[in-house]
């Protein structure tokens with residue numbers, strides 16, 4: 001039996017959120033790396049859910065506010081994956097309150113208040129401000145770099161080609177597993193009042209350098225993968241060569257510079273605080289992904 005509530009209101013759960021019945025949880029970014037994992041956990045719990053994104057049955061586009069009210073109908077809680085330029089989150093929070101939403105769970109970045117005046121820091125804090133000032137219950141999940149960036153996102157293609165080149169050196173990163181991020185988000189959405197007004201820093205159990213991460217992937221996948229440190233300018237040029245716009249490429253390169261400069265490589269206890277257990281380690285992730293063929297050489 002499906003608990004999915006489409007934008008026309010069909011599905012097996014209540015859309016009202018009154019009389020003790022569960023309301024609908026709107027999952028934004030539902031086709032993305034965190035959204036689809038959060039969605040699976042909520043469905044398993046029997047929570048009425050409405051997956052939404054530009055390509056989901058309930059269409060949601062940050063650049064088309066005209067469609068937001070339909071997505072928000074009957075919703076009591078929202079998992080918010082903000083757009084990279086977070087301006088619309090402010091208007092969304094206002095619309096969510098008007099629609100009767102009671103709680104927003106925002107995905108943000110680890111140490112968002114330690115990124116200074118970089119575009120990255122300003123954007124993350126703007127989205128956080130939008131939910132904190134909304135007048136609704138809110139919880140902010142500040143996640144470190146995802147383990148799964150190495151097999152589901154930006155680092156995957158270079159690894160398939162034999163190596164990763166980044167402007168990253170000896171400062172380690174406390175990579176977090178997306179399964180833990182999703183476990184935390186689902187736990188918060190299940191008991192929003194318990195987690196209201198909380199900001200959780202989500203990291204893995206230890207920090208490792210990108211070179212160490214690639215070494216572990218090379219060992220588990222049985223491939224001679226390399227890691228090369230390059231300058232931010234060389235990295236920007238490489239990203240532009242791959243088709244990224246100049247501004248976005250600089251933005252991404254700047255993120256690595258900030259990671260080297262800021263004090264954000266320490267591990268934090270957000271996963272344990274919410275889940276009562278230690279976070280998954282990078283080795284578990286690497287073994288799982290390698291066994292699934294993530295870095296197998298393509299013919």
Ligand SMILES: NC(=O)c1ccc[n+]([C@@H]2O[C@H](COP(=O)([O-])OP(=O)(O)OC[C@H]3O[C@@H](n4cnc5c(N)ncnc54)[C@H](OP(=O)(O)O)[C@@H]3O)[C@@H](O)[C@H]2O)c1
Pocket residue numbers: 028029030031032033034035052053054055056060061062063081082083084107108109110142143144145146149153
């Ligand atoms: N990567 C990391 O290490 C890391 C660490 C901490 C925080 N974060 C944050 O995580 C967020 C990304 O989350 P994710 O990795 O779960 O997502 P993702 O895998 O990057 O997927 C993006 C999701 O957003 C949807 N989307 C894209 N453009 C949209 C638009 N204009 N309107 C509405 N939906 C749109 C996409 O679906 P459709 O294409 O169907 O619209 C998709 O479901 C970013 O805010 C990032 O800053 C990332």
